[in-house]
Amino acid sequence: MLTRRTFVQTVGVGAAAAYIGARGRENAIWSAFEPTLEAVEPGVICLSSNENPLGPGPQVLDAVKTAFGPTGALPGRYSGSARDLIDAIAKKQGVKPENVVLGCGSTQILRSATHLFTAKDKALVGTIPTYEECAGYAEMMGHPVRPVALDSNFKIDLDKFADAAKGAGLVFYCNPNNPTATYVGARATREFLQKVTRESPDTYVLVDEAYFDYVTDPDHDTHIPIAVDNPHVIVARTFSKAYGMAGLRIGYAIGHVDTIKKMAEWDAGSGTSSLNVLAMRAGIAAIQRDAAEIAAERARNKDVRDFTMKWFADRGMTPTDSQANFMFVNIGRPAKDFREACAKQGVKVARDFPPFEKTHCRISYGTMDEMKKAVTVFGDVLAKKATAA
Amino acid sequence: MPVSRRGFLRLVGTSEGPAQTAMSGAFLAARGLEAHLAEAQAQGQRARPLLPPGVDEIRISSNENPLGPGKTALDAILGKFPEAGRYPFNSTPADADLVAALAGKYKVKPENIVLGAGSQEILKSAMRAFVSPTRSLVTALPTFENCTGFANKYKLPLTEVKVDSAMRLDVDGMIAAASKGGAGLVFFNNPNNPTATVHGATTVADMVERIRKASPDTVILIDEAYHDYVTDPSYQTAVPLALSIPNVFVARTFSKAYGMAGMRIGYAIGMADTLKPLATLKMPYNVSVFGAAAAIASLGDPQHIDDERARNTDVRAFTVKALQDMGTRPADSQGNFVFVDIGRPAKEFREACAKQGVMVGRDFPPFEKTHCRISIGTMDEMKKATEVFRSVLKATTTTASAGKDGR
Numbered sequence: 001m002l003t004r005r006t007f008v009q010t011v012g013v014g015a016a017a018a019y020i021g022a023r024g025r026e027n028a029i030w031s032a033f034e035p036t037l038e039a040v041e042p043g044v045i046c047l048s049s050n051e052n053p054l055g056p057g058p059q060v061l062d063a064v065k066t067a068f069g070p071t072g073a074l075p076g077r078y079s080g081s082a083r084d085l086i087d088a089i090a091k092k093q094g095v096k097p098e099n100v101v102l103g104c105g106s107t108q109i110l111r112s113a114t115h116l117f118t119a120k121d122k123a124l125v126g127t128i129p130t131y132e133e134c135a136g137y138a139e140m141m142g143h144p145v146r147p148v149a150l151d152s153n154f155k156i157d158l159d160k161f162a163d164a165a166k167g168a169g170l171v172f173y174c175n176p177n178n179p180t181a182t183y184v185g186a187r188a189t190r191e192f193l194q195k196v197t198r199e200s201p202d203t204y205v206l207v208d209e210a211y212f213d214y215v216t217d218p219d220h221d222t223h224i225p226i227a228v229d230n231p232h233v234i235v236a237r238t239f240s241k242a243y244g245m246a247g248l249r250i251g252y253a254i255g256h257v258d259t260i261k262k263m264a265e266w267d268a269g270s271g272t273s274s275l276n277v278l279a280m281r282a283g284i285a286a287i288q289r290d291a292a293e294i295a296a297e298r299a300r301n302k303d304v305r306d307f308t309m310k311w312f313a314d315r316g317m318t319p320t321d322s323q324a325n326f327m328f329v330n331i332g333r334p335a336k337d338f339r340e341a342c343a344k345q346g347v348k349v350a351r352d353f354p355p356f357e358k359t360h361c362r363i364s365y366g367t368m369d370e371m372k373k374a375v376t377v378f379g380d381v382l383a384k385k386a387t388a389a
Numbered sequence: 390m391p392v393s394r395r396g397f398l399r400l401v402g403t404s405e406g407p408a409q410t411a412m413s414g415a416f417l418a419a420r421g422l423e424a425h426l427a428e429a430q431a432q433g434q435r436a437r438p439l440l441p442p443g444v445d446e447i448r449i450s451s452n453e454n455p456l457g458p459g460k461t462a463l464d465a466i467l468g469k470f471p472e473a474g475r476y477p478f479n480s481t482p483a484d485a486d487l488v489a490a491l492a493g494k495y496k497v498k499p500e501n502i503v504l505g506a507g508s509q510e511i512l513k514s515a516m517r518a519f520v521s522p523t524r525s526l527v528t529a530l531p532t533f534e535n536c537t538g539f540a541n542k543y544k545l546p547l548t549e550v551k552v553d554s555a556m557r558l559d560v561d562g563m564i565a566a567a568s569k570g571g572a573g574l575v576f577f578n579n580p581n582n583p584t585a586t587v588h589g590a591t592t593v594a595d596m597v598e599r600i601r602k603a604s605p606d607t608v609i610l611i612d613e614a615y616h617d618y619v620t621d622p623s624y625q626t627a628v629p630l631a632l633s634i635p636n637v638f639v640a641r642t643f644s645k646a647y648g649m650a651g652m653r654i655g656y657a658i659g660m661a662d663t664l665k666p667l668a669t670l671k672m673p674y675n676v677s678v679f680g681a682a683a684a685i686a687s688l689g690d691p692q693h694i695d696d697e698r699a700r701n702t703d704v705r706a707f708t709v710k711a712l713q714d715m716g717t718r719p720a721d722s723q724g725n726f727v728f729v730d731i732g733r734p735a736k737e738f739r740e741a742c743a744k745q746g747v748m749v750g751r752d753f754p755p756f757e758k759t760h761c762r763i764s765i766g767t768m769d770e771m772k773k774a775t776e777v778f779r780s781v782l783k784a785t786t787t788t789a790s791a792g793k794d795g796r
Binding site: 040041042046048049051052053054055056060061064065067068069071072073074075076077078079104105107108111133140240244245246247248249273274275276277278279282 | 448451453454455456457458459460462463466467469470471472473474475476477478479480481506507509510644648649650651652653669672673674675676677678679680683
């Protein structure tokens with residue numbers, strides 16, 4: 001069987017190779033070649049996948065139960081719920097249903113956009129590192145991938161990014177950026193979107209707002225209104241993060257009617273045929289949750305984030321400015337060593353993110369209780385001398 | 390060259406290099422038909438006048454299991470509520486555990502299985518992987534339309550071989566079409582939706598051998614969605630063929646006897662090399678935490694499937710006899726639906742039944758003027774439904790089928 005490591009060796013070296021090597025377990029190609037990924041053992045603190053440790057909450061799970069129907073027969077039916085979910089999302093986001101397309105997680109959205117808007121002569125542009133789905137899929141199709149380095153603060157370098165966007169097919173703009181957790185303010189992002197449209201009018205920009213609900217930067221706003229107006233801007237959202245529904249597989253895109261129509265046609269009315277009925281019912285309940293509940297989840301995450309970032313900062317390890325439910329921190333040793341040592345003590349942290357795999361680790365925030373336990377493990381592991389990098 | 394690039398070249402079936410413009414056609418997707426239709430139906434229901442008080446809708450239009458997934462599966466889903474927030478690769482069981490459970494069921498390796506968000510993803514990936522402007526689809530008419538719809542939508546070459554007079558797949562015709570050269574994919578639905586007929590194991594094995602001999606590069610997809618409902622002793626699954634012969638694979642689904650159409654879980658099974666393009670195209674974590682848990686639980690309860698087959702067989706026999714008694718002519722059904730010659734347009738019949746709360750199948754050209762597909766509900770539902778059929782068929786028909794009255 002082809003393993004991740006042999007694959008990367010096959011690919012060779014260079015920037016593109018680093019990009020490919022950055023793919024992790026959340027990527028299609030690896031899931032295809034590594035069908036035996038292990039589940040998290042019970043009792044293990046899972047800080048590896050930027051999930052909400054509290055899950056979706058009782059109203060959403062009640063909606064799942066309701067979706068069983070009075071006799072438990074409804075999961076046996078093909079569902080007609082997609083339109084109801086689209087309507088609920090449209091209402092919540094203040095757009096028309098025609099501006100919304102569903103995906104089996106935002107993964108399907110990212111794939112559809114990459115498929116439609118890149119080509120052999122139209123590159124995918126992404127920061128390095130960033131979430132790997134678009135680059136991975138572009139590479140699989142044989143479409144060029146143009147990686148752009150982050151700035152010294154691990155933030156998107158907007159000038160370089162806009163330059164790289166010229167003539168490109170699709171810019172993947174992940175904000176906050178996974179894995180670095182940094183955030184570009186709303187004003188700067190708006191200016192960036194205007195600039196790309198002005199300088200490269202045929203280039204699409206996919207603004208991935210997966211971690212939108214966790215941002216506490218005061219200059220924060222969604223770019224949905226721009227996407228609705230500008231056919232070349234698309235916003236991706238997911239229920240997998242603050243809404244705590246990663247297991248249900250549901251995401252969506254919002255954009256201009258024409259752009260959304262293209263995406264829906266390309267991938268089978270997207271969600272309609274790929275989303276399960278429990279997810280769709282859960283999504284309807286979730287999108288109707290009170291804004292105060294999501295604000296409470298943001299506040300809970302911020303407390304845990306402050307605690308965890310301070311713990312590292314107090315020990316001379318400065319994390320990037322985290323605006324999400326995870327951090328990217330220089331631990332002065334290979335992520336692999338740290339990860340394996342932590343795993344032995346029941347704490348699971350994230351995969352490698354080249355080109356920073358020799359120094360940095362991504363750590364998701366669990367509950368406060370989990371993080372208090374986790375930092376004792378981190379302390380123990382980091383107290384030992386780092387092996388030569 | 391990275392492996393995935395090489396895979397890509399295989400996918401588009403060209404030696405000219407990657408990503409030529411023609412590939413967009415081969416890569417484009419088909420709609421998940423039943424799900425799409427269910428959605429359209431749900432929207433239609435909003436506009437439709439309510440049924441009289443006391444009349445419940447009987448939905449026998451989409452070949453679903455009317456009882457759903459059963460208690461074991463529902464309990465498994467409830468048990469996973471604490472893990473709704475985990476990705477399917479982090480949950481216990483994980484999606485990989487579903488692959489392992491399927492591998493255990495068939496005594497194969499995990500790489501012999503590829504999961505799909507319903508078998509529709511498998512069919513869609515097969516079209517993307519094996520059909521291109523230079524490699525045609527060979528399929529039946531009528532048959533499950535996902536692959537056909539994909540080919541039509543993206544103007545890919547297509548040969549549709551009409552079923553024989555007994556509504557069975559025309560095996561010789563399909564072999565001939567596949568042997569002409571240039572066929573990328575044969576879609577062989579056994580039992581065939583919508584006709585519900587089946588071919589025996591010997592016929593299928595012979596077909597595979599003959600196509601392989603004439604056109605070894607042609608991939609043969611045997612869709613066994615209704616496998617668990619077959620009672621004909623001559624039938625056997627083609628899984629052993631798929632595991633021993635290159636370029637042959639079987640599609641299966643949890644949407645039918647397993648009662649999980651709403652959960653979106655299907656899979657392909659075959660030799661690892663055959664499935665590699667499907668594995669490459671597979672959407673990441675396409676099966677939910679709940680779906681993986683429910684499917685694994687169901688696989689551990691084979692008695693439930695035996696019971697469901699027995700239940701369906703009883704209700705099917707009742708329905709077939711009732712249809713025969715009212716003068717219509719059902720084809721031999723080996724599924725959870727029947728394809729019946731009602732001697733009038735399906736549309737008229739469907740609309741008349743809908744007014745009485747009974748929803749039957751869509752049009753299936755070229756038989757839409759004479760035949761209707763009716764799914765098998767519960768015995769109680771079918772007793773009510775057959776009464777509705779009787780009253781509708783008694784009513785005077787319009788000119789389109791007036792000449793066929795009195796049969």
